Amino acid sequence: MSDQNQERDRGRRLKQEGLAFFGAITASLSHELNNAFAIINEHGGLLQDLLLGTQQGVPMDDRKLQRISRKIGAQVERGNALIRRLNRFAHSADSESREIDLAELLGDIVGLSQRLAGLRMMQLELRPGPEPVRLVSNPFFLQQAVFVAFQLFWDNAEANRLVTVVPEASGPGVRIVIAGARTVAPEASGEKRELLSILMEELRGEAETRSEGAAGQAIVLTLSRGVPASVERPVSA
Amino acid sequence: MAGERILLVDDDPDFTEVLGERLEGRGLAVETADSGPKALEKIQDTPFDAVVLDLAMPGMDGIETLKLLLRKQPELQVILLTGHATVEKGVEAVKLGAMEFLEKPVDLKKLLGKISTAKNQKMVLTQEKLQEDITKILREKGW
Numbered sequence: 001m002s003d004q005n006q007e008r009d010r011g012r013r014l015k016q017e018g019l020a021f022f023g024a025i026t027a028s029l030s031h032e033l034n035n036a037f038a039i040i041n042e043h044g045g046l047l048q049d050l051l052l053g054t055q056q057g058v059p060m061d062d063r064k065l066q067r068i069s070r071k072i073g074a075q076v077e078r079g080n081a082l083i084r085r086l087n088r089f090a091h092s093a094d095s096e097s098r099e100i101d102l103a104e105l106l107g108d109i110v111g112l113s114q115r116l117a118g119l120r121m122m123q124l125e126l127r128p129g130p131e132p133v134r135l136v137s138n139p140f141f142l143q144q145a146v147f148v149a150f151q152l153f154w155d156n157a158e159a160n161r162l163v164t165v166v167p168e169a170s171g172p173g174v175r176i177v178i179a180g181a182r183t184v185a186p187e188a189s190g191e192k193r194e195l196l197s198i199l200m201e202e203l204r205g206e207a208e209t210r211s212e213g214a215a216g217q218a219i220v221l222t223l224s225r226g227v228p229a230s231v232e233r234p235v236s237a
Numbered sequence: 238m239a240g241e242r243i244l245l246v247d248d249d250p251d252f253t254e255v256l257g258e259r260l261e262g263r264g265l266a267v268e269t270a271d272s273g274p275k276a277l278e279k280i281q282d283t284p285f286d287a288v289v290l291d292l293a294m295p296g297m298d299g300i301e302t303l304k305l306l307l308r309k310q311p312e313l314q315v316i317l318l319t320g321h322a323t324v325e326k327g328v329e330a331v332k333l334g335a336m337e338f339l340e341k342p343v344d345l346k347k348l349l350g351k352i353s354t355a356k357n358q359k360m361v362l363t364q365e366k367l368q369e370d371i372t373k374i375l376r377e378k379g380w
Contacts, residue, residue, distance in 0.1 A: 030320075031293065031320045034341055035249060035252065035341065037341075038341040038342040039249070039251050039252050041342035042252065042256050042342070043255055045259055046258060071255070074251075075251070119294075119298070120295070
């Protein structure tokens, strides 16, 4: 296959996988939002039930009213947090290169992926260091790369109950260490590992899977702090 | 409603708490479970007129739970609750033997109607099974 065709296929794949990633995250978030609305809906209905009761002579219970008000408030806050996260995620596709606070970005992708991990009985935990780690990169591709790494653990969900995410400064660059018990076997995850490779190339970085001994395995994403390849060489159609 | 006994299965306790409260206010007896395995335990001990089951749950999801519930008690009436994006799965569940699926947020009047239907349906199935058992015994005894 010629270099041009390869480049075109690679570009097509990046677009397709990017859309799939966007779809998976927004579908999951919409489900979470729907759950929050369902609870608010029931509490609204309960208020109506209580009002009907007062019309039939049943005295209003103030403590119950306060409890309902608190519960509605909590679900509204839950919904607001989801919307803020969704908004940041949507805008991460606006720019191919911007300055990123790595812990903040990782906090977002961990939050966005938590429900999907939870459905597989897995928990994601961000462990930022005391100092902020900053870089200039493509926020969408970077979140996507981290998400693919999560998938490599949750596709082997029986082994993995907790996956930690640690951002680190590493000399002139940065590192993201995503660690769990064991990733899914390479022979069962070729496509995802290839996608991760492609994404890391776009980010001018690399991914490696390493053993952490008794502690399990880690996928380590290493990047420079500079301008990613997708800015210098736009993704071809 | 005439004292239907139902099991609410959803991993979100805020949801089961408030829906349970509204249903109890209408005279139903409500128990809750926050997972598929817990739902399977509960039906061993208590005869329920209907199970209201969330589709998306961690670990054992709603479809898997439905299959196991019906394997244990084929006459059990299961009403699935689905999010908007999972209507297809709701249809799949009905093909697997769920009585009905409803979308969240739930229309309580609709849900109550389905629960009432569920109770009647279960009574009919239970009577049919009883009739079959009696017929079988009579045949075996040659009476």
